Amino acid sequence: MNPTIGEYPNPSSRIVALKQKFLDYESFMCCQRARIYTEVYRETEHQPMIIRRALALCETLRQIDLFIEDGELIVGHPASRPRSAEVFPEVSFHWMKEIDEFETREYNRLKVTSEVKAMLAEIHPYWEGKNPTDKFRARRPEETKRAFAAGLLSNPHEWSTFAHVGLDYRKILTKGINGLLEDIKKQKASMRITDPDYHGRSVFYDACEIICEGVVDYAHRYGELVDSFIARTRDPVRASELQGMREVLSRVPLYPARTFHEALQSFWFVQLITQIEGNGFSISPGRFDHYMNPYLEKDLEEGRLSVERAIELLDCTWLKFAEIMRVDDKKAAEVNAGYASGQNLVIGGIDSKGKDSTTLLSYLCLIANYHVRLHQPNFTVRLHRGTPEEFLEQVVLSISSGNGMPQVLNDEIIVPSLTGRGLPLAEAREYIPVGCDEITVPRMWGRCNGGYLNFAKVLEMTLNEGVDMKYGIAFGEPPSLRMIGSWDEFHQAVLEKIDYAVERQVSEANLTDRIHEEILPLPFLSMFLDDCIETGKDVTAGGGHYNTTGLVGVGSANIGDSLFAIKRLVFDEGRLTLAELRSVLLADFEGNEPLRQYILNKIPKFGNDEDEVDQYVVGVTNRFFDAVDRYRNNRGGPFYPALYSVTAQVGLGGATAASADGRKSGLPLADGLTPMYGQDVHGPTAALKSVVKVDLVRSPNGVIVNQRLTSGILGTPKGREKMELLLRSFVDIGGFHWQFNIVDNKELLEAQVHPEQYKGLVVRVAGYSAIFIELSKKAQDSVIARNAASL
CATH class of the missing domain: 3.20.70.20 (Anaerobic Ribonucleotide-triphosphate Reductase Large Chain)
Known part of the structure; x- marks a missing residue:
């Protein structure tokens, strides 16, 4: 035993x-x-x-x-x-x-x-x-600088050495x-x-x-x-x-x-x-x-x-x-x-x-x-x-x-x-x-985080004809909205901007490799990776056995939900034009709260096993995978796509204007491949079924899916037995990753008021755990906003 x-x-x-x-x-x-x-x-x-x-x-x-x-x-x-x-x-x-x-x-x-x-x-x-x-x-490059300033891209290795690696202990x-x-x-x-x-x-x-x-x-x-x-x-x-x-x-x-x-x-x-x-x-x-x-x-x-x-x-x-x-x-x-x-x-x-x-x-x-x-x-x-x-x-x-x-x-x-x-x-x-x-x-070396790409910002720059809605920064060259006459034309314009963003992301990742090779070699780390001692080369110089770079997409649910909402509102129902929708988003839904509530409560969202909306998350991620797969890094290796966010969904969301899924300006994006906060209303199995429609095999650099469960749900043998069956189902239907928060809102809200009493309260954030009281108020609120499901 x-x-x-x-x-x-x-x-x-x-x-x-x-x-x-x-x-x-x-x-x-x-x-x-x-x-x-x-x-x-x-x-x-x-x-x-x-x-x-x-x-x-x-x-x-x-x-x-x-x-x-x-x-x-x-x-x-x-x-x-x-x-x-x-x-x-x-x-x-x-x-x-x-x-x-x-x-x-x-x-x-x-x-x-x-x-x-x-x-x-x-x-x-x-x-x-x-x-x-x-x-x-x-x-x-200047164009890339503008993309960073607008919140389209983020590079974690601008302020840290390379890592994201498993050593040969x-x-x-x-x-x-x-x-x-x-x-x-x-x-x-x-x-x-x-x-x-x-x-x-x-x-x-x-x-x-x-x-x-x-x-x-x-x-x-x-x-x-x-x-x-x-x-x-x-x-x-x-x-x-x-x-x-x-x-x-x-x-x-x-x-x-x-x-x-x-x-x-x-x-x-x-x-x-x-x-x-x-x-x-x-x-x-x-x-x-x-x-x-x-x-x-x-x-x-x-x-x-x-x-x-x-x-x-x-x-x-x-x-x-x-x-x-x-x-x-x-x-x-x-x-x-x-x-x-x-x-x-x-x-x-x-x-x-x-x-x-x-x-x-x-x-x-x-x-x-x-x-x-x-x-x-x-x-x-x-x-x-x-x-x-x-x-x-x-x-x-x-x-x-x-x-x-x-x-x-x-x-x-x-x-x-x-x-x-x-x-x-x-x-x-x-x-x-x-x-x-x-x-x-x-x-075997693989630099797993080559930077984040904000999917919601891709849609924003398309809707606003290449001008960032939050800061007024111009970059890229989307077509004029006046020239878009159909849903297919608009959808295609958005997908083309994903290609543009990946190009910028690849350029940034290769520049990162070059700078780190020049000034931040890691000889001790290199000693514990295959081939570095044999070849006499540091990992930053390509000495590792493999030399991959990960590129990460953030906000999959936001862009998928937004695309479906735009199709429904503009092209199917004719409630407003693209130009009118742009004005609504620029004004952060001010004066249009009924429209926002209609979007939030009446238009289907990713995470509920509804093909009509899930298909747009699938389409965006496929386009992202296709774009990433075209390139090689300057260490001679491939780029691997990923769908996670750490807490980049908070910072990138803060740089992103209101979106057509009903999200207000500056609020966090969805984390990883998780449904948007509060939108997965049919339980964990339905949410998982939406997730696995994405071709997860094409995302070898990682996928994050958060699931919050009601407090005490695993406190009984029956509850734990249900959880075991759920995990077996996760394996059988083709899930990639799953993680769980099991804490109730009452405790989280109390911790916000009396943090000194909750020094040991740990929650799952987005692919990692953190002591709750050490998170920002915005990150805390994003954890609280997740739906707590029962089994």
Whole structure:
């Protein structure tokens, strides 16, 4: 029998205390990393950029202040103080003009001490003109600049390093740093000075060696810190724990892991240091229950570990994920509200041979999620037709914890979506989600988020003849409305503007690749991806085994619902002309509330299994898929389309005027491929049937579908049994992704009024979870506005 949530329903007192301490901490902006990076960059102007970045990371690992929380069993923190964020000046520093607003802004608030402000003011001038934002402003085409200003496009890598990747954690577990260094030295020895790529490979290997030295020093520093705790502790139980931690740190990450504790600690060092090297989102653990399970089972078989202790060690690791935070400007914070970090850990699913791969650790991960109930890791379960009943029961129990996790993915759809792109079947079966649910293959590079495209803005610019309704920005050349005489002509004009927007999106993504290759290589991350050490190339230079780029469409339901409403109102019923509709939208429905209510309540909407409207979402997404499939990125790989949004639907909605689906100006768009808030009125099955009409196999980079369920619905055996049947139906009818919020409006509204009483309330936002009170009011309201369905 596998361990169950029923057997282990409650976390240990250690976990309860560590979680409460985390929730009680105020979050600060820290600048130790920024100071060290500035010093190193100033001293190495003559060096190759990859060497400069390696030296800066190495010095940070040697100098940054370390600490260990009382009761911790896994060590390592991303900042110099608890639950805080370091500054990455080489990536993003234009937000200095907002420095006095960080403590009071709506989302991702950070306290900033006078000392930190003074240090940042001192180093800021050095970085002017040196980070990606400055490079984009200098090199982005004028037409694309206007598209960004109007809210047609958004690029998350203007302010972050590349990520959205699953690393090969087996390398650190089975080889350790010493083994990696041996691999690097073998490659160096195999080169000849006359090789065309000799100089490029040499500096890559030198950078890797420099960082490895820093990683070893970092672990040694933690070992010395544990020694200091041992010397002064008077609690014999804690002293014994510290001795065990010291033994672990004397072994990893320098050598291969032997025990479950060593494996967890070694894993965490890699997970952490990749996020000290860069501030990119979604460094994802991937199939954690596969590569970590052998260490767990060996310890249990040999009597070194009890199930209870294994769960506590796992719970300690689970808590660590929530510590990853970033300093974002207001625009980026709106997209990533709630300190999103996208560290997607997945369990279950089939293996490379097509067999169910559920392990003992799969069950323990479900227990850890039930115990910890925080917003990270972004926890996912892969389902398939052969998912064991016992496992599915525990998945539903874990979902009932109320933190919006785990989300579920469907192997029966996702594997064919990857083989259809040419991936070998065995590799496709090993797929992992990164970030929200962007699909990639572990260990093999794919930049999953190349930027967002606002579908609602495409329709807006068509209706307003190429002039943005919100800001009056002109771009593109749609035909005059006077020249459109039929529905088919109007519909075709909208579809052509999707092609135009994708062209701009592709250009931006390729410019992003070029800028990051030039100034933001990631040698430590590259060490844990296939082919980079073999080829001696950084991932930003195309060293990964695969080199895909994801392009993301936002607001599918809005454009589909709007198109159907326009057809009905203008071309079928003749209630008003296109020009009159444009005037209504420009005025934000002022004086036309009866028309708006007619649109909202009488015209069918996507999410209710009605073909007459669903066909327009299908048509728009197909046109988007077709457009994306035409292009290659500048690393030689394909573009993969996606339909998700993180919280970009809030920011992009804020930049979008009123739309013909009845949405008011500035309100959020629909998230992912989810029906618009409040419009899926016939329950979850009907909503899912609408979603699967979209050709989801053509969206290999990910699809997000949110479903809110009434509170308490999984509190009874009958309710959980219905949920299990619903998940089986999700697999059978061809769903791609599904996630659930199980919380009532009364609790959410109370949390808005008394946030101090709801520090631990976690909700599902849009492909990730967040602590509810740390979201902006607009994002909170969008969660509240979703219909709560019963089963």
